[in-house]
Amino acid sequence: MSLPPVLPAAQCRYDAVALGEVMLRLDPGATRIRAARSFDVWEGGGEYNVARALSRTFGHRTAVLTALVDNEVGRLLESLIMAGGVDPSWIRWRDFDGTGTATRNALNFTERGFGVRGALGVSDRGHSAASQLGPADFDLEELFGVRGVRWLHTGGIFAGLSASASACAGAAMERARAAGAVVSVDLNFRPSLFRGDGGAERARATFHGLAGGADVLVGGFQDFADRLGVHAPDAAAPEAERFAAVAELLMERYPRLRVVASTVRRATSASVNDWGARAYARGGGYAESRVFRDLAIFDRVGGGDGFVAGFAHAVLDGGDLQTALEYGAAHGALAMTTPGDGSMASLAEVRSLAADAGHGESR
Template sequence: MAKVVTMGEIMLRLSTPGNQKYIQATQFDINYGGGEANVAVSLANYGHDAEFVTKVPENPIGACAVAALRKYGVETKHIAKGGDRLGIYFLETGASMRPSNVTYDRANSSIATASISDFDFDEIFEGADWFHFTGITPAVSDAAAELTEAACKAAKAHGVTVSCDLNFRKKLWTSEKAQKVMSNLMQYVDVCIGNEEDADKVLGFKPENTDVTSGELNLAGYESIFKQMVAKFGFKYVISSLRVSKSASDNGWSACIYSSEDDEFYHSREYRIRPIVDRVGGGDSFAGGTICGFVDGKNFKDALEFGVAASALKHTIPGDFNLVTREEVETLAGGDGSGRVQR
């Protein structure tokens, strides 16, 4: 199995029970999660050697976050200890036409104040096959952006394939700042993952005649900007999830990919997901599933189909982590989405 390293922030997630609004809630459900941590859990769950790198406070809450990763087989030996706090995010889960709402409380978290000296990247990337980060980590702080670039440089020095999920978060930084920082980081990236908003806000590429809120997807527009992104940054693959939000409880879900090596564009099967149990972490489960397909040795089309199926299933599971098995993903990708009871 492959060794995949991910690096970012793991947070304490406090979500309202059911579909309650914040003002109704008298208690919160506790989970742990975060973009790159979610990817690591997916890959460990599929049997790969997944390692997550971060910094957490040396207190019981930091220990709980690490334990949540260890529970699902993620390697945590290079997690640094220190700093003042673990980041928190609050989640109010929407329903029907009411969207979900995320509120961050992550300023000055341990990873936001971490320094390059906290990590031995040569040791971390020894024997690694793949490194994954997201646009969330550089957005957390300037120090985290510097840390991300140092990790990318070390990964490339070790011959490691690098992927990035662009993941624009408007509550963390502006599009102008994102484009400045992320355009620089793209020089290290082999596989670029995102959606139409990410490509626009983070890199300045917008597919024409596409409106996901109305269900209008112009695949030719995606192919065009994918080729432009390859021309500018030299990516091997550009990948986009395609979410058609009919409501907070009802989404269409598919993805597309462009292989620069094959000069070929491919659109996956589309899934209708309703009702959605929890869509947070859906993009991370897509990235984790697609990476799994690649490191398994699948061709780019089959890797994409595995990722889309994995993510469709994640929408049925509460919490950030995707806990479906490889067999469940392969069953869905193979065409069985009946949901019949297994006896």
């Protein structure tokens, strides 16, 4: 089996860079959005969360490619990004028009859920600065060709914001691969981004482009079927066999793919889940992580991003597929035990939890 090769750290300015929208998350805590009188604030975003965890938990050098409006909310987001250990120097700042009519910073109101009440997100992101990004907004040659990046992460949330954001993701992935960086893509799908006439066709085109540019593709059976049109040949086969079959079909369709990975979540309630992960590497390597049975969930948002960060860390650190899965599953589990999108786990905690699965640490 074959994991993607990783550039030496000494040759690169950054270990990982995330391309995506960073939103201000407003968290009502234990109550509901409709009943809240105060909110905690965090920064978050499906792509950014990976870079933050790689920096704060795993000690890697990371940056975020995004855009913000230059007002007090944008500067609050910048300070939160800096506190997360992520280099903000690649943020593209947009002028504030006084009302946010032309461009604005994105907000995300998020309930954690509890018991029979599921988590709930209410996004307020229309005309956001990040949605207006395009291929010409970043000096990709300077970033990947001169400074050097070992890993680029992006995904379906950012690419789904607009046609220009999708083009921006495509250009960044192409330049990153040409420079030798590993490219990971999370097929996160938000129906709200694809409503209206032509939405289904735009979603298929967007996700096809993402899959075609990825080395590591993260998603589930529904993502592969609904967005990429790839179905398991035998629907009655065991899940492991179906996953391996789908991964092989994806690799036939997208020749650049090296790894297909998926988190596995079975929810008893919003507060109790079984949690694990599986992956298939080109050349026939299938692996499953330890399954965390009846995992107590404090805040499920960011669990999948936590998996990607742990997986990427292990690969960057020279680990094999099994080790990457154990680190990803362990870190994702820990990320869901604390509030907010961002991980509060320590590397020692991740190592300990991953080692409990009976597999060696990455070296």
